[in-house]
Amino acid sequence: MGFNKVVKNANEACQGIEDGMTLMVGGFGLCGIPENCIAELVDKKVKGLTCISNNAGVDDFGLGLLLQGKQVKKMISSYVGENAEFERQMLSGELEVELIPQGTLATRCMAAGYGMPAIYTPAGVGTEVAEGKETRVFNGKTYLMEYAFDADFAIVKAWKGDTLGNLIFRSTARNFNPMMAMAGKITIAEVEELVPAGTLDPDHIHTPGIYVHRIFQGAKFEKRIEQRTTRKRD
Amino acid sequence: MLDKNGIAKRIAREVKDGMYVNLGIGIPTLVANYVPSGIEVILQSENGLLGMGPFPWDGEEDADLINAGKQTVTTLPGSSIFDSAMSFGMIRAQKVDLTILGAMEVSENGDIANWKVPGKMVKGMGGAMDLVASAKNIIVAMQHCDKAGNSKLLPQCTLPLTGIHCIQKVVTDLGVFDIKEGAFHLLERAADVSIEEIQAKTAGKLVIPEVVGIVQ
Numbered sequence: 001m002g003f004n005k006v007v008k009n010a011n012e013a014c015q016g017i018e019d020g021m022t023l024m025v026g027g028f029g030l031c032g033i034p035e036n037c038i039a040e041l042v043d044k045k046v047k048g049l050t051c052i053s054n055n056a057g058v059d060d061f062g063l064g065l066l067l068q069g070k071q072v073k074k075m076i077s078s079y080v081g082e083n084a085e086f087e088r089q090m091l092s093g094e095l096e097v098e099l100i101p102q103g104t105l106a107t108r109c110m111a112a113g114y115g116m117p118a119i120y121t122p123a124g125v126g127t128e129v130a131e132g133k134e135t136r137v138f139n140g141k142t143y144l145m146e147y148a149f150d151a152d153f154a155i156v157k158a159w160k161g162d163t164l165g166n167l168i169f170r171s172t173a174r175n176f177n178p179m180m181a182m183a184g185k186i187t188i189a190e191v192e193e194l195v196p197a198g199t200l201d202p203d204h205i206h207t208p209g210i211y212v213h214r215i216f217q218g219a220k221f222e223k224r225i226e227q228r229t230t231r232k233r234d
Numbered sequence: 235m236l237d238k239n240g241i242a243k244r245i246a247r248e249v250k251d252g253m254y255v256n257l258g259i260g261i262p263t264l265v266a267n268y269v270p271s272g273i274e275v276i277l278q279s280e281n282g283l284l285g286m287g288p289f290p291w292d293g294e295e296d297a298d299l300i301n302a303g304k305q306t307v308t309t310l311p312g313s314s315i316f317d318s319a320m321s322f323g324m325i326r327a328q329k330v331d332l333t334i335l336g337a338m339e340v341s342e343n344g345d346i347a348n349w350k351v352p353g354k355m356v357k358g359m360g361g362a363m364d365l366v367a368s369a370k371n372i373i374v375a376m377q378h379c380d381k382a383g384n385s386k387l388l389p390q391c392t393l394p395l396t397g398i399h400c401i402q403k404v405v406t407d408l409g410v411f412d413i414k415e416g417a418f419h420l421l422e423r424a425a426d427v428s429i430e431e432i433q434a435k436t437a438g439k440l441v442i443p444e445v446v447g448i449v450q
Contacts, residue, residue: 079358103322103364126398
């Protein structure tokens with residue numbers, strides 16, 4: 001009866017993710033990534049995945065873990081530095097890589113979540129990104145048509161979530177998570193704190209639960225920092 | 235010749251009171267250190283932050299709070315946080331007043347190449363293509379020549395392009411240049427650099443006005 005979105009753990013959340021599927025994975029660098037689900041996908045040993053994610057993690061964390069297991073067939077990202085295994089697989093031709101502008105990536109996710117088949121953006125006009133793409137001139141400026149993404153699953157990480165799937169993100173760990181949450185045929189949210197419906201202020205919800213199909217509280221969040229930069233106290 | 239901080243310091247003079255500014259990685263990041271006192275600017279970081287503050291104090295870093303270079307940063311009073319789609323929405327809609335970024339090559343018609351070198355590992359364009367395609371006011375900070383001594387101010391870019399007809403101003407270790415009407419226009423030279431040297435090191439069309447200022 002009613003809405004049964006709460007699952008026990010990452011294992012239950014990732015049921016149905018199979019070889020060859022397309023996954024959206026939230027996060028910017030290592031910030032706001034769904035680390036529990038990524039660990040589950042490593043254990044699950046699903047292969048031939050296409051991953052849509054802004055970055056590809058580092059060698060021993062984030063999506064880098066799936067690359068180590070040679071589970072990724074194709075990465076669709078805007079920036080993929082900082083990852084030696086990624087580089088090796090890309091140069092050897094084992095891994096297919098499609099690099100697209102970051103704003104285009106975000107907006108193609110957004111379009112999927114808003115039910116729009118495509119968007120127009122000026123990013124990449126006159127560059128190799130535009131090759132083979134339809135263009136159109138609006139008010140004297142040329143734009144590329146870019147299609148909405150089509151993902152089997154979207155996997156996101158939020159700070160707080162409730163049993164109806166409503167999500168609140170924290171700080172810049174928000175990044176791609178809200179748009180990806182809206183864009184998956186099935187959306188999985190792992191949260192730091194899962195609370196009963198009615199606990200969160202409706203005015204403070206970033207992603208309404210209608211977009212979220214499965215939610216669970218992550219067992220552990222390492223929240224690794226990629227570039228620790230600080231000021232010294234005098 | 236200007237060093238990196240000298241380039242940043244000169245660019246900081248282009249930053250005006252009340253501007254929203256996006257700073258790229260490298261020399262552009264240093265510009266924040268030289269924004270004159272008495273003016274208020276708000277820094278945008280394209281991973282979803284307006285009002286980016288300095289690095290946190292030792293021990294106060296927050297894994298959830300980073301800039302587009304993935305460095306730990308802080309918020310300031312009045313900061314706001316948003317998702318990546320909105321972040322590039324405000325860039326595309328030209329709400330950001332000034333964009334400062336690095337480049338490998340710039341051409342005399344304002345094209346820029348800064349993301350890919352054939353034969354080398356390609357890391358990706360990140361947000362650079364979105365920024366250059368939409369920003370109304372872009373300043374490039376870079377060295378005038380590459381390590382082999384070849385000019386980076388060219389008739390045409392030789393590397394894969396990031397964007398076309400988009401750069402209005404370039405500040406290098408040798409001087410300050412406007413790009414307009416298909417040429418680099420020398421505005422200022424570094425104090426110890428001659429106009430002849432700039433001419434010799436600029437492969438693209440260079441226009442030298444009667445009066446050339448000295449970078450202060």
